[in-house]
Amino acid sequence: MNRKLNQILLLIAIFLYIPLGLLQVKINYRRTIENLESRMLLMPGQMAGSLILSGFRGIAADLLWLNIEDFWHKGQHYKMLPLFDAVSWLQPEYVTVWAVGGWHMTYNIFANVSSGIDNLKRQLETIKENLSDSEKKKMLPVLNIAEEAKAIQDGLTSYYTHGLTEKERPVVIAKLTAYEKKLEEMGDENNKEIMDIVKKLVEIPREQIMWYERGVNFLKKGVSYNSEKYDVYFELGWTYYHKGQDYPNAVKYLEKAVKFPHPAYVDNVLAHSYELNGQPDKALEQWEKQLKEGNFTNIAERAIRCIKQDGAFNPKKRKELGLDPD
Amino acid sequence: MKKAWVIALNTFQESLRKKTFYILLVVALIVIGASRFFSFLAAEDELKMIKDVSFSTIEFFGALIAIFTALAAVSGEIEKRTIYPLLSKPITRSNFIIGKLIGQSLIILLNVILMSIFFIVLLFIKKSPPDIETFKTVFLIFIELVLIGSITLAVATFATDAFNLIFSFFLYIVGHLISYGKSLLERVENVVLKGLGEMLYTVIPNYENFNIKDKVVVGVNVTWQYVGQTVLYGIIYIAIAVLIGVYFFNKREV
Numbered sequence: 001m002n003r004k005l006n007q008i009l010l011l012i013a014i015f016l017y018i019p020l021g022l023l024q025v026k027i028n029y030r031r032t033i034e035n036l037e038s039r040m041l042l043m044p045g046q047m048a049g050s051l052i053l054s055g056f057r058g059i060a061a062d063l064l065w066l067n068i069e070d071f072w073h074k075g076q077h078y079k080m081l082p083l084f085d086a087v088s089w090l091q092p093e094y095v096t097v098w099a100v101g102g103w104h105m106t107y108n109i110f111a112n113v114s115s116g117i118d119n120l121k122r123q124l125e126t127i128k129e130n131l132s133d134s135e136k137k138k139m140l141p142v143l144n145i146a147e148e149a150k151a152i153q154d155g156l157t158s159y160y161t162h163g164l165t166e167k168e169r170p171v172v173i174a175k176l177t178a179y180e181k182k183l184e185e186m187g188d189e190n191n192k193e194i195m196d197i198v199k200k201l202v203e204i205p206r207e208q209i210m211w212y213e214r215g216v217n218f219l220k221k222g223v224s225y226n227s228e229k230y231d232v233y234f235e236l237g238w239t240y241y242h243k244g245q246d247y248p249n250a251v252k253y254l255e256k257a258v259k260f261p262h263p264a265y266v267d268n269v270l271a272h273s274y275e276l277n278g279q280p281d282k283a284l285e286q287w288e289k290q291l292k293e294g295n296f297t298n299i300a301e302r303a304i305r306c307i308k309q310d311g312a313f314n315p316k317k318r319k320e321l322g323l324d325p326d
Numbered sequence: 327m328k329k330a331w332v333i334a335l336n337t338f339q340e341s342l343r344k345k346t347f348y349i350l351l352v353v354a355l356i357v358i359g360a361s362r363f364f365s366f367l368a369a370e371d372e373l374k375m376i377k378d379v380s381f382s383t384i385e386f387f388g389a390l391i392a393i394f395t396a397l398a399a400v401s402g403e404i405e406k407r408t409i410y411p412l413l414s415k416p417i418t419r420s421n422f423i424i425g426k427l428i429g430q431s432l433i434i435l436l437n438v439i440l441m442s443i444f445f446i447v448l449l450f451i452k453k454s455p456p457d458i459e460t461f462k463t464v465f466l467i468f469i470e471l472v473l474i475g476s477i478t479l480a481v482a483t484f485a486t487d488a489f490n491l492i493f494s495f496f497l498y499i500v501g502h503l504i505s506y507g508k509s510l511l512e513r514v515e516n517v518v519l520k521g522l523g524e525m526l527y528t529v530i531p532n533y534e535n536f537n538i539k540d541k542v543v544v545g546v547n548v549t550w551q552y553v554g555q556t557v558l559y560g561i562i563y564i565a566i567a568v569l570i571g572v573y574f575f576n577k578r579e580v
Contacts, residue, residue, distance in 0.1 A: 009573050020559065030551065034549060036541050056386070058378035069366075
């Protein structure tokens with residue numbers, strides 16, 4: 001091949017970079033609208049890791065998930081936390097990581113925080129019984145704080161309590177912080193043993209609310225990456241419904257979940273949430289929809305009958321209305 | 327074209343005789359099969375892991391086969407001096423390069439098909455037959471592998487094997503990270519640096535275009551339009567690699 005023709009070949013090669021560049025712009029556009037961007041935010045320190053992971057983020061996420069499984073079965077909940085962040089960072093569309101991560105924070109760690117509370121309560125009762133009247137009188141403000149903290153903690157864990165909405169939680173946190181401050185001001189000249197127990201009793205609900213909020217925020221972050229699927233909306237709605245007893249928010253996210261293809265039980269949870277949120281008409285509509293679609297027909301028939309007759313089907317709502325006394 | 331096809335078949339048969347191909351293939355199949363060990367996980371997670379491991383194995387071992395086949399294609403012929411009688415026949419150098427590219431693409435195709443069959447069998451065992459997204463992913467991996475092979479082949483026409491090996495692996499990593507470079511580039515204010523960066527962004531093959539596996543395993547659907555554009559991108563880049571390969575091979579004194 002002569003030299004001139006050879007140079008033409010090189011020129012054609014260089015010329016081909018023009019359509020290639022234009023095509024890349026189109027591909028970038030499609031990657032954005034089709035949700036194919038990796039969405040990994042690279043920090044300078046993360047560059048090395050990313051070099052290793054280039055093109056194999058799924059595998060990296062899987063290896064980390066295996067670590068999560070390991071910690072999970074060993075009950076080492078706290079060790080899982082950075083791994084949840086890492087897996088969700090590598091593969092934000094992997095809904096399981098958001099669902100499991102949120103569940104661990106709002107349920108397992110939440111329960112773990114209060115694991116010693118019964119023991120503390122017993123210890124406090126024993127000490128109280130042995131106090132003289134004058135000592136009891138002196139310690140009364142501290143003991144009152146303990147009672148308030150116990151009431152708040154009971155309210156957080158029992159299904160038949162009021163629960164805490166998003167608006168109420170900061171108020172309760174402020175209250176617990178004020179108690180902590182008050183206990184600090186009282187100093188240790190009082191009965192040190194009682195003071196230590198009461199401090200822990202105040203600390204526990206505070207920490208539980210913190211973990212609940214952390215779990216909810218984690219799920220909210222998951223929703224932002226998976227806004228076109230029912231999964232994380234449902235997990236968030238369920239957490240508000242069951243754990244937080246925050247029914248306005250439960251309705252908000254479950255209504256979003258049912259907009260996308262979903263299993264039939266999601267509609268049931270929405271119906272219960274409507275009822276507990278004071279929307280029996282909507283709950284009725286929801287159960288009628290279930291009946292029409294042939295989902296959970298026995299439950300739906302019973303629910304419709306109860307709501308029409310008594311005004312409530314959900315056990316908690318019935319208890320509130322005095323329909324099912326203890 | 328007939329002459330190129332003869333060279334292609336010869337390259338294909340030659341590659342089949344090499345032990346490296348079988349070793350890589352067997353290791354890849356073992357890795358894909360090993361993904362079944364995740365049966366202690368929830369069914370959904372296990373399936374995701376099988377898909378992740380299989381797609382990544384097809385890509386990684388496919389890239390190794392593509393690079394090694396392309397390395398041997400030119401330098402092997404020169405070392406064994408089989409290129410001299412070949413070029414003394416009425417075969418143009420462009421026929422030689424195109425033939426080599428087709429031959430190595432056939433080897434890559436065979437490798438991808440074998441690994442995919444193994445992967446699909448695993449999916450059937452797990453009672454989750456492959457969907458169209460699985461095939462789109464494998465198809466884009468195949469185009470990526472052909473592109474990797476064509477670039478290695480082009481470089482082989484003027485560089486040593488050692489340089490080519492390092493260069494191909496380096497390009498593989500950089501090609502997957504170039505998208506991040508682009509987002510960093512948007513923050514650069516210096517016009518010269520920005521222009522240089524834009525040029526590099528166009529010149530370096532964007533392998534990340536072909537990477538849809540991480541999204542497909544978590545249920546993201548990819549349109550045919552995207553697949554079509556990416557295949558076209560691959561074809562244009564392969565054409566550039568062939569032209570550059572032919573250019574340098576014409577200049578080379580063999």
